[in-house]
Amino acid sequence: MIVHLDTGSPVPVFEQLRSQIERLIASGQLRPGTKLPPIRHLATDLGLARATVNKVYDALAREGLVETAGRHGTIVLDGSKVTTAASDLSAAADTVVVIAHQLGLDASAAHRALDEALRRL
């Protein structure tokens, strides 16, 4: 269960992390009852401030996707009601196509870029 942050992206790292955890919960890869790493550990692993990770966990708790259980950590709740996963992928694919068109690239170049991105993960 890996998350990737792009520090050069215009999307804030807070939003990148929140949306990735949200997708992992919605897709069932993070099952209900799974414990997320403590804020301190995830902040160290990602090289972020603890406040940023805390903000992400708070946002996910407000969405009803996780529950903070004191010293027992942050527990994943049922994410089946979240239906953003498929539309997220579709929107991202649209963005790739628009960028490829604007750069004057053909479909095979867009496919190659996607294949390389998949290999990098």
Place this chain on the structure above:
Amino acid sequence: MASFGILLLALGIIIAAGLSLAVGGTHVSARDVAWLAGTSDSSPAETDVYSRYLQRHRVHRLVGGLLGALFAVIAGTRWYGSVSFGVGTNGPLADMLFCGLSGVLVGAFSAETFRLSEPPSATISASLTQHAGVARPQLIRAARVSSLGALLGSALVAATGNGLTPLWIAIGGLVVALVAEATQSAITGRRRPVLSDRAQAVDLRMRSFAGTSIARLQLAVAVLTATWAVSQVPGVDAGPLTLVQALAVITGFVITVVLLHRASPRPPRKWIAEPS
């Protein structure tokens, strides 16, 4: 005259440290790497990582231990007029074992928190799985119980008007135990590799070694503190209590030395690497 003696002893320790470093006391051999890696089949890159890690632990611990012992020599000569090894009539500040052990723990903390700056990278990856817990939790529990027992027992001695010395010793031991706890926290909480299985395996081996070694050091210092506190309990002048006190002190001293030896960042003498 006393200051001349201090100078001589300090010089002796510094020369001994220099010599031990010079003759390769911290040199890491292929056998050492195989012991840490659990296999003789490490790649050159893995061998390099293991070697640098083990050497850092050895150098930092050696320097920390020698500085601790040097402090004990200076403090003992300056304030008590003599230096002890193990438990004596002076306080732990004049005890080369207590101060040396504390120095080794501070050195281990320094080795674990030492980080090279990472090359800048646009993407950062992290796993959402839990970090591995502390190695040897039973040793850490025993150390905490021993430290707490020494503190409560010595507080009881102080409350009954039998002297504050055991309490000060227990508080001193607690401070050193906190350094060990901080080191364990640094080991379990530090950044971990996620994209390579081999890198994860190397990281786990190093964490396991460091966690086990620090847990033994923590228990050693807790036992030594409790031994000190027991040895300083006043009013045990004769009878079977004297024997019990003497036995407790000897047992505590032996356990401390055994734990300190087993916490060493070196393979046991009889350890043989499995053929790859």
